[in-house]
Amino acid sequence: MDNLSRRSLVGAAVLGASLANRKAPASPPAWAPGPGSAEAGKCRITGVEVTHLSKPLKERFWMSLTPIGGYQPTASRTIVRIRTSAGITGEGEGGGGAAALFRSGFAELLIGEDPFMVEHLWQKMFRTTVSRLKAERGWSTANILAAMAPVDAALWDFIGKSARLPVYKLFGAYKDRVPCYVTGGYYREGKGLRDLVTECEGYVKQGFRAIKLKVGGAPVEEDVERVRAVRQAVGPNIDLMLDVNQAWDLHTAIRASHQMAPLAITWLEEPLRWYDDVSFLARLKKDCPIPLASGEHEETRYGARRLMETGAIDFLQFDCHARTGMSEWRRLAGMASALDIWMAPHHEPVVHGHLLASIPNGYILESFANPDRDPFWFELYSRRPEIKDSVLVLGDEPGLGVELDAAALKKYGTKVL
Numbered sequence: 001m002d003n004l005s006r007r008s009l010v011g012a013a014v015l016g017a018s019l020a021n022r023k024a025p026a027s028p029p030a031w032a033p034g035p036g037s038a039e040a041g042k043c044r045i046t047g048v049e050v051t052h053l054s055k056p057l058k059e060r061f062w063m064s065l066t067p068i069g070g071y072q073p074t075a076s077r078t079i080v081r082i083r084t085s086a087g088i089t090g091e092g093e094g095g096g097g098a099a100a101l102f103r104s105g106f107a108e109l110l111i112g113e114d115p116f117m118v119e120h121l122w123q124k125m126f127r128t129t130v131s132r133l134k135a136e137r138g139w140s141t142a143n144i145l146a147a148m149a150p151v152d153a154a155l156w157d158f159i160g161k162s163a164r165l166p167v168y169k170l171f172g173a174y175k176d177r178v179p180c181y182v183t184g185g186y187y188r189e190g191k192g193l194r195d196l197v198t199e200c201e202g203y204v205k206q207g208f209r210a211i212k213l214k215v216g217g218a219p220v221e222e223d224v225e226r227v228r229a230v231r232q233a234v235g236p237n238i239d240l241m242l243d244v245n246q247a248w249d250l251h252t253a254i255r256a257s258h259q260m261a262p263l264a265i266t267w268l269e270e271p272l273r274w275y276d277d278v279s280f281l282a283r284l285k286k287d288c289p290i291p292l293a294s295g296e297h298e299e300t301r302y303g304a305r306r307l308m309e310t311g312a313i314d315f316l317q318f319d320c321h322a323r324t325g326m327s328e329w330r331r332l333a334g335m336a337s338a339l340d341i342w343m344a345p346h347h348e349p350v351v352h353g354h355l356l357a358s359i360p361n362g363y364i365l366e367s368f369a370n371p372d373r374d375p376f377w378f379e380l381y382s383r384r385p386e387i388k389d390s391v392l393v394l395g396d397e398p399g400l401g402v403e404l405d406a407a408a409l410k411k412y413g414t415k416v417l
């Protein structure tokens with residue numbers, strides 16, 4: 001080796017050692033411009049309006065252990081309107097839990113900001129979960145995450161309207177039609193096997209090609225009979241999913257899945273109890289002949305990442321209508337694609353339809369066919385994408401493509417801000 005080569009080798013080793021000792025920086029370079037827009041005269045958020053919607057349900061639709069909408073069942077929504085200096089208003093919706101936050105300063109985080117800078121606004125809202133402001137204002141982490149959902153959806157609606165593009169095309173669409181399943185098979189007072197079969201035959205007559213049934217609220221053998229009766233009635237060409245809603249222990253889940261697998265089940269959803277539903281899921285996966293779905297209760301991409309890292313799930317059901325918004329869902333869809341996991345979100349076609357249409361690893365959309373179970377899907381919109389023959393068809397209306405019905409807003413709505 002000549003002197004020059006030796007010197008360059010020694011130099012590389014020294015450089016390598018110094019790089020190896022270097023810690024990743026905690027923030028961008030000190031000289032880098034900060035987040036947000038510094039330019040005066042750019043589009044600004046000028047106002048935030050919030051409406052809370054509430055409608056009591058006519059009866060209790062029981063999942064395994066709890067009724068939909070609580071024991072005094074109520075359907076609820078939070079609608080956020082973001083007004084801008086451009087004269088274009090973004091409208092987004094989320095679950096009903098966190099509307100009050102907007103009265104105690106949450107909306108002020110948005111005022112004066114550039115509504116196109118969604119990532120900046122998302123981070124600004126998210127950072128309050130690790131701030132003293134949270135304690136000062138009496139906010140909970142869960143409520144902050146819930147309040148972020150309608151804000152984030154409203155921002156994307158605004159950007160879509162500004163660009164005159166539907167949100168799924170704004171995201172770079174993959175397709176414009178999304179397959180849907182209907183959720184039913186709830187336990188109800190006095191509901192027998194015949195009623196269950198009639199209900200599911202009704203879904204097939206309506207054109208649905210996939211049905212999700214509730215299980216876990218009866219002894220396993222009884223549930224197997226329920227699922228078998230439905231399978232025999234609808235035939236082999238209808239997809240069936242089963243949702244346990246966290247009712248089983250590990251051993252019951254193993255036993256039940258072996259009994260139900262011969263009935264051609266697309267997925268088994270949230271089979272395990274809340275207190276250890278992630279690590280036990282990995283154990284279940286080793287002895288479960290049905291693909292597994294979970295994630296509707298995950299609050300952020302961090303929790304969803306832990307769930308995916310178990311290798312247990314085949315379908316991720318992250319619900320960005322309930323919390324954190326469409327931006328977080330898109331990040332998760334990317335992570336899921338790298339792990340060969342399908343996205344199959346929980347609830348609310350209005351936002352999840354656009355998201356599923358924008359990615360290649362979107363599997364199916366949840367929907368509802370019973371106005372008593374899900375009244376807002378039927379009453380809240382004077383215009384929305386239609387579901388026909390088990391397919392949601394997205395159009396070219398800008399933004400989220402929905403128009404809220406003024407009469408429904410008046411009837412069920414309370415102005416929060």
Ligand SMILES: [Mg+2]
Nearest residue numbers: 243269270296
């Ligand atoms: Mg579920």
